[in-house]
Amino acid sequence: MRKRSSSGTPSSPSSSEASVFVVSDGESEAFDPSGASESSPEPEAVSEPESEPRGAKRKRAAPTPKGKGKAKAEIIDIEDLGSSVHRPHARGYHSTAAVAGAQDALLDWFEGVRDARGMPWRKRYDAALSMDAKGQRAYEIWVSEVMLQQTQVATVIPFWTSWIARWPTIGDLATADVEEVNAAWRGLGYYRRARSLLDGAKAVAGKKSFGGRLPDDPDVLEKEIPGVGRYTAGAITSMAYGVRAPIVDGNVHRVLSRLLALHAPQTAPATIRFLWDAATVLVDALPRGQGRGIAGDWNQALMELGATVCRPTAPECGACPLEQVCKARAELQAPPPPPATPTCDLCAPIPAPDGAETIPSVTVFPMKKEKKASREEHEAVCVTEWRGPEGPKWLFTKRPEKGLLAGLYEPPSTPVAASSSDKDKLAASLATLADLLDSHEVTSHVTHTPVPHIFSHINMTYHVQHAVLESDEPPTLKSDRAAWLDADDVAAANVGTGVKKVWAGVYGAWGRFAAGKGVKPAPQKAKPKAKPRAKDTPKGRGLTQTKLSLAGPKVKAE
Numbered sequence: 280m281r282k283r284s285s286s287g288t289p290s291s292p293s294s295s296e297a298s299v300f301v302v303s304d305g306e307s308e309a310f311d312p313s314g315a316s317e318s319s320p321e322p323e324a325v326s327e328p329e330s331e332p333r334g335a336k337r338k339r340a341a342p343t344p345k346g347k348g349k350a351k352a353e354i355i356d357i358e359d360l361g362s363s364v365h366r367p368h369a370r371g372y373h374s375t376a377a378v379a380g381a382q383d384a385l386l387d388w389f390e391g392v393r394d395a396r397g398m399p400w401r402k403r404y405d406a407a408l409s410m411d412a413k414g415q416r417a418y419e420i421w422v423s424e425v426m427l428q429q430t431q432v433a434t435v436i437p438f439w440t441s442w443i444a445r446w447p448t449i450g451d452l453a454t455a456d457v458e459e460v461n462a463a464w465r466g467l468g469y470y471r472r473a474r475s476l477l478d479g480a481k482a483v484a485g486k487k488s489f490g491g492r493l494p495d496d497p498d499v500l501e502k503e504i505p506g507v508g509r510y511t512a513g514a515i516t517s518m519a520y521g522v523r524a525p526i527v528d529g530n531v532h533r534v535l536s537r538l539l540a541l542h543a544p545q546t547a548p549a550t551i552r553f554l555w556d557a558a559t560v561l562v563d564a565l566p567r568g569q570g571r572g573i574a575g576d577w578n579q580a581l582m583e584l585g586a587t588v589c590r591p592t593a594p595e596c597g598a599c600p601l602e603q604v605c606k607a608r609a610e611l612q613a614p615p616p617p618p619a620t621p622t623c624d625l626c627a628p629i630p631a632p633d634g635a636e637t638i639p640s641v642t643v644f645p646m647k648k649e650k651k652a653s654r655e656e657h658e659a660v661c662v663t664e665w666r667g668p669e670g671p672k673w674l675f676t677k678r679p680e681k682g683l684l685a686g687l688y689e690p691p692s693t694p695v696a697a698s699s700s701d702k703d704k705l706a707a708s709l710a711t712l713a714d715l716l717d718s719h720e721v722t723s724h725v726t727h728t729p730v731p732h733i734f735s736h737i738n739m740t741y742h743v744q745h746a747v748l749e750s751d752e753p754p755t756l757k758s759d760r761a762a763w764l765d766a767d768d769v770a771a772a773n774v775g776t777g778v779k780k781v782w783a784g785v786y787g788a789w790g791r792f793a794a795g796k797g798v799k800p801a802p803q804k805a806k807p808k809a810k811p812r813a814k815d816t817p818k819g820r821g822l823t824q825t826k827l828s829l830a831g832p833k834v835k836a837e
């Protein structure tokens with residue numbers, strides 16, 4: 280199942296924006312709202328006294344998962360937060376009843392803004408359409424939803440338009456190959472999303488019972504189509520097929536947290552379950568009949584409200600059609616009514632200045648998410664340039680089809696320890712070349728300034744070597760993951776941003792292929808001996824030193 284992640288500052292103001300819960304593709308942090316499923320670990324309820332002195336400091340842990348499962352609760356230590364707003368309340372305070380009573384107001388508002396952002400995939404639901412026509416819309420919505428993960432609407436529109444022009448139907452997409460879809464995805468990033476579309480199209484094409492369409496049952500969609508999670512299944516089926524399926528993406532998470540004044544750890548299973556349950560109740564409460572009661576409209580209206588009005592910062596409450604029923608808005612004036620029943624087991628205290636009796640802003644909802652520390656990683660990257668009669672060419676390898684930067688091309692790279700010496704890093708690069716190439720000789724090499732590159736969960740440092748090989752023929756490849764690419768091939772290769780930065784460190788910019796004054800063809804005769812030569816040393820940007828000796832590591836592999 281595809282995972283989406285959540286952040287305290289929900290992100291891309293996309294559309295139908297699946298923004299905050301982003302797809303985890305190895306390049307981003309994973310968070311699965313469907314952790315609210317029945318199999319998720321139960322949170323441990325933390326009871327609070329019915330009342331306590333205002334501004335008192337208390338220790339409180341957010342709901343902690345118990346039993347099996349990987350979900351981790353965010354641990355909140357009130358000692359770290361200082362004083363908090365005194366807002367004892369029962370869980371029933373978070374009822375959806377008032378919002379359900381105001382659904383018409385939001386649906387009316389949505390009618391006025393439905394076309395404001397010019398999203399070509401946003402089409403009014405029409406119950407009279409054939410299943411094939413609805414299936415076509417399902418495909419179009421699916422493509423848009425996948426593109427919108429971590430990407431804004433304005434960026435997605437041209438990509439979506441050219442994608443649909445190239446693969447007008449899901450059947451057309453099923454015949455594409457991964458290189459084509461990666462190429463069409465270039466510029467959107469997170470290539471694993473493109474792969475998930477291709478895999479999903481092939482799954483549809485491979486199952487006769489689907490009739491060449493994405494299924495209209497959200498459970499089947501989630502189970503049978505690779506990469507489709509609960510959110511996307513709800514979005515596709517509610518918008519294209521008119522199914523009463525709820526959705527909770529980052530925008531809906533934020534809007535519901537504010538409407539219901541829920542201040543609970545964002546990724547805690549109990550929080551996620553609560554929000555999915557609330558979204559389900561609201562979809563069920565929609566008026567029956569055609570037109571107004573369409574769940575797809577309601578879902579899009581909630582997302583649109585989150586993207587354009589109830590934004591992460593500076594929400595425009597005065598322009599909000601749900602202002603009258605918004606509990607966050609009401610709490611600006613007064614705390615919740617004192618509870619007659621046991622206190623809420625979901626909410627954590629809201630930090631506030633000493634003595635505060637009301638919340639300082641509606642933006643205290645949803646509760647801020649603690650940022651997970653990124654891990655440090657280091658890789659030795661060897662930009663390997665062969666110079667010969669047909670040269671120059673560059674050695675690239677294709678990354679595995681799963682994991683970080685899946686299926687993309689890169690110069691030979693290998694992980695190294697942060698503490699490894701320059702000599703060790705060079706040795707690691709040369710050992711990688713020996714794994715990839717038959718007999719070869721490194722004629723010269725240059726160490727460039729390390730290149731930092733930040734992924735959502737990894738602080739990567741690339742330690743860059745530029746190695747030059749000169750011979751009559753490019754050395755024979757020992758690995759089917761490796762290839763010698765000429766300048767045109769390199770320019771057309773699907774590579775990540777980190778590779779472009781590394782390349783720029785060596786050649787000055789991505790798309791430039793020779794250092795300094797250009798590449799000199801090698802002499803016809805092979806060099807007798809591997810030895811760094813000053814005259815071959817490229818004058819790349821960020822050059823730090825050329826002292827690394829070839830004497831230590833073996834540079835000639837037989």
Ligand code: SF4
Nearest residue numbers: 537589596599602605
């Ligand atoms: S009133 Fe304000 S906080 Fe409440 S839902 Fe509307 S924009 Fe969001």
Ligand SMILES: [Zn+2]
Nearest residue numbers: 542623625626
């Ligand atoms: Zn609560």
